[in-house]
Amino acid sequence: SQTIHQWPATLVQPVGSPLSLECTVEGTSNPNLYWYRQAAGRGLQLLFYSVGIGQISSEVPQNLSASRPQDRQFILSSKKLLLSDSGFYLCAWRGGREAYEQYFGPGTRLTVT
Amino acid sequence: AQSVTQLGSHVSVSEGALVLLRCNYSSSVPPYLFWYVQYPNQGLQLLLKYTTGATLVKGINGFEAEFKKSETSFHLTKPSAHMSDAAEYFCAVRAMNRDDKIIFGKGTRLHILP
Numbered sequence: 547s548q549t550i551h552q553w554p555a556t557l558v559q560p561v562g563s564p565l566s567l568e569c570t571v572e573g574t575s576n577p578n579l580y581w582y583r584q585a586a587g588r589g590l591q592l593l594f595y596s597v598g599i600g601q602i603s604s605e606v607p608q609n610l611s612a613s614r615p616q617d618r619q620f621i622l623s624s625k626k627l628l629l630s631d632s633g634f635y636l637c638a639w640r641g642g643r644e645a646y647e648q649y650f651g652p653g654t655r656l657t658v659t
Numbered sequence: 660a661q662s663v664t665q666l667g668s669h670v671s672v673s674e675g676a677l678v679l680l681r682c683n684y685s686s687s688v689p690p691y692l693f694w695y696v697q698y699p700n701q702g703l704q705l706l707l708k709y710t711t712g713a714t715l716v717k718g719i720n721g722f723e724a725e726f727k728k729s730e731t732s733f734h735l736t737k738p739s740a741h742m743s744d745a746a747e748y749f750c751a752v753r754a755m756n757r758d759d760k761i762i763f764g765k766g767t768r769l770h771i772l773p
Contacts, residue, residue, distance in 0.1 A: 552702075578759050589765040590703075590749065597759060636702055646691045646710070646753050648761060650702035 548573035552637050552651040559658055565610075565624040567654050569637030572618065577639040579620040580648060581612055584634040596620060632658045661686045663750050663764035671770040678722075678737040680767050682750030685731060691753035692733045693761065694724055698746045706748075709733065720744070745771045 549572045559565060571577055581593040592605045594612035602612050609628060613621045620637060634655050638648040666681040684690055691710050695703040707718025714726040724735045733750060747768045754760040 590763045592760065595759060634700075638703075640759070646761065647693055647705055647708050649705065650695075653700070653702045655700065 548639070548649065550637060550639055550649060550651040552635075552654050554654060555652065556655045557657070559627050559656065561629055561658055562626045565622070565627050565631070565656070567622040567635055567637075567656075569620040569622075569651055570618055571639045574618070574639065576617060579614065580638040580640070581620065581622050582636040582638065584636065586633070590636070594622070627658045629658050632656055661690075661752050661754055661762050663752050663762055665748075665750050665764035665767045667767055668765065669768045669770065671772055672740045673772045674742055675739050678735070678740045678744065678769065680735040680748050680750075680769065682724075682733045682735065682764060683731055684733060684750070684752045686752055690726075690733075691761075692724075692726060693751040694718065694722070694733075694735050695749040695751065695763075696720075696746050697749065697766075703749060706735070740769075740771050742771050742773070745769055 551570050553568055578597050580595045582590045583593055594602055594604055596602050596614040599614055610624050634653050636653045637651040640648045662685045664683045672678055693708045694706040696706050697703045706722050707716045707724055709716045709726045717723045722737045724733050726733050747766045749766045750764040751761045754762050
């Protein structure tokens, strides 16, 4: 069966520091991968998605970036965090042309101080 | 463009009472629709999905949803609420001509009263 991992689970970082969040999927190949953010009291915001290695689409201009160095690895990064980057970050995957639903990881709670 | 509207950001029901969470969508193509549940500090879990076929869809934890094309609705129901149902629920629709994306509603937080 497929599983999706995210780490770290929680992170507290000062403003201006770098960020690296990692997501990996097991049990599937060539999945579509997604990064979402949930800010307090708000819904899900799609940040990036990837349909393959090295292929990244950005949905929202911001100081975050994403990379997909391997088929089942998706990384969210920032060179300098802002207070507004605080939130709950979720990674998701979608497998197969006929499967439209997405499956989510456990999330990373990021607090920028 | 597609959109999803969830009526009521907060819904409270008594334990044992009917749960009804409302979702309306807009889509110019046959929609694929989803309901997700999120417990505090966890990721989203797929409750159920509608693609084609039977309009009454059964999901996990006793939830079901009915696709009504004429009303552009996909409301989520459960006959008898349990304390463990307290969570946030998201309705979502596949983006038109973009099989790689789905669009989420803003969510409804369900409170269960003892």
